[in-house]
Amino acid sequence: MTDEISYDPYDYVLDADPHPMWKRMRDERPLYFNERFDFYAVSRYVDVRDMSVDWRTYSSHYGSVLELIDAGPEVIEQARNMLFEDPPMHDVHRSILARTFTPRRISSLETGIRDLCRSYLDEVSGQDTFDLVRVYGAKIPMMVIGMLLGIPEADREHVRELADVQVHRDEGQTDYPVDAQLKMVEYFRGLVALRRKEPADDLITDLVNADVDAGDGSTRKLEDQELLQYISLVAAAGNETVTNLMGWAGITLYRNPDQRQRLIDDPGLIPNAVEELLRYEAPSPIQARVVMRDVEVHGQTVPQGSKMALLTGSAGRDERQYPDPDRFDVTRKLDGHVSFGYGIHFCLGAALARLEGRVGLEELLARHPHWEVDEAGSEMVHTSTVRGWARMPVSVKG
Numbered sequence: 001m002t003d004e005i006s007y008d009p010y011d012y013v014l015d016a017d018p019h020p021m022w023k024r025m026r027d028e029r030p031l032y033f034n035e036r037f038d039f040y041a042v043s044r045y046v047d048v049r050d051m052s053v054d055w056r057t058y059s060s061h062y063g064s065v066l067e068l069i070d071a072g073p074e075v076i077e078q079a080r081n082m083l084f085e086d087p088p089m090h091d092v093h094r095s096i097l098a099r100t101f102t103p104r105r106i107s108s109l110e111t112g113i114r115d116l117c118r119s120y121l122d123e124v125s126g127q128d129t130f131d132l133v134r135v136y137g138a139k140i141p142m143m144v145i146g147m148l149l150g151i152p153e154a155d156r157e158h159v160r161e162l163a164d165v166q167v168h169r170d171e172g173q174t175d176y177p178v179d180a181q182l183k184m185v186e187y188f189r190g191l192v193a194l195r196r197k198e199p200a201d202d203l204i205t206d207l208v209n210a211d212v213d214a215g216d217g218s219t220r221k222l223e224d225q226e227l228l229q230y231i232s233l234v235a236a237a238g239n240e241t242v243t244n245l246m247g248w249a250g251i252t253l254y255r256n257p258d259q260r261q262r263l264i265d266d267p268g269l270i271p272n273a274v275e276e277l278l279r280y281e282a283p284s285p286i287q288a289r290v291v292m293r294d295v296e297v298h299g300q301t302v303p304q305g306s307k308m309a310l311l312t313g314s315a316g317r318d319e320r321q322y323p324d325p326d327r328f329d330v331t332r333k334l335d336g337h338v339s340f341g342y343g344i345h346f347c348l349g350a351a352l353a354r355l356e357g358r359v360g361l362e363e364l365l366a367r368h369p370h371w372e373v374d375e376a377g378s379e380m381v382h383t384s385t386v387r388g389w390a391r392m393p394v395s396v397k398g
Ligand code: HEM
Pocket: 060, 064, 082, 083, 084, 094, 145, 233, 234, 237, 238, 239, 241, 242, 245, 282, 283, 284, 287, 288, 312, 338, 339, 340, 341, 342, 344, 345, 346, 347, 348, 349, 350, 352, 353
């Protein structure tokens, strides 16, 4: 043990429980500087919220992932999508995608999501143990994105498997599974071509048909490359995050059986429990920015060009914002949280994520209200952008 305040986002041991360190940062070093990786970090709710809004000072233009900012302009250009943009381009691109994320389209998915959840639980019916993440939490989101985008049913399992390869890395594996990613892009290229010929009631067709400002007063259609960027963004942003929400639900409710009992007794509390889960364990706990001008933060000058990490995961536990923040309470009166981001990049998929979380929990609690987690057999996922679970054996006997 050391008295040093040291926050290394790549340290697996710390990542298992970063909360004590985040608390020390909030209390003792509200502006933290990590010399080794050369980044600043803020951990208090108010700072994370205010910096998220101030995109002129804290830009997303160089990416929102710490190590990607360091990877240089070429890599960032390849990865660029609206998450890595500031206004005015961000607003243009976001409004095009936002038009397709209509409340009608999202709520029309509820029955499909419920059927899917039931079918995954059916697959392990009669078993005393199964892996809650691999069998359930990790399977739902990509299949739901498949419904949203309009991936034909026969292809959904194949696409989900490709996504799975990208998400699950074995310990020690640091290279990115490029092959699976290329296969995925090729698959979506084919699907775009299909939807150009055979429109359907889905998000890809909406994007194919969208009229966008050509910049000269006329309108134009999106090109394949632009369409693929949107589709890849939705697939990437909506997959691992929801998987992690479900994983955190699995372990947090197991560790807090009194809270789980409240949900069993009153399923009407589940939507609030989803918000509380997001606050308590943010699936996407770090958003990175680049500082665009010298700026004073907590009495210190942060020079232009610095990297700034907004610790969303810490903001959710800030005692300045939430009374008794380390207590998980499904009845907590929440006046919002920043786990879906804040300001112009606020998560476009928030309504869908909430729907998946709610239905996923409703079905799990209805079928297996009293699961027990084998904590020693569980495994976390460690990437610099998301925090959650790769494996979670549970026992549902009795
Ligand atoms: C529990 C699940 C989820 C969490 C915790 C989450 C979290 C976030 C966060 C923190 C941001 C802001 C990033 C930043 O400020 O740099 C974001 C943006 C975004 N999310 Fe989510 N997300 C979730 C699910 C989804 C889903 C299901 C989708 C789509 C199907 C989605 C699509 C997006 C998109 C497109 C953006 C970019 C918005 C923009 O740049 O304007 N997310 N999300």
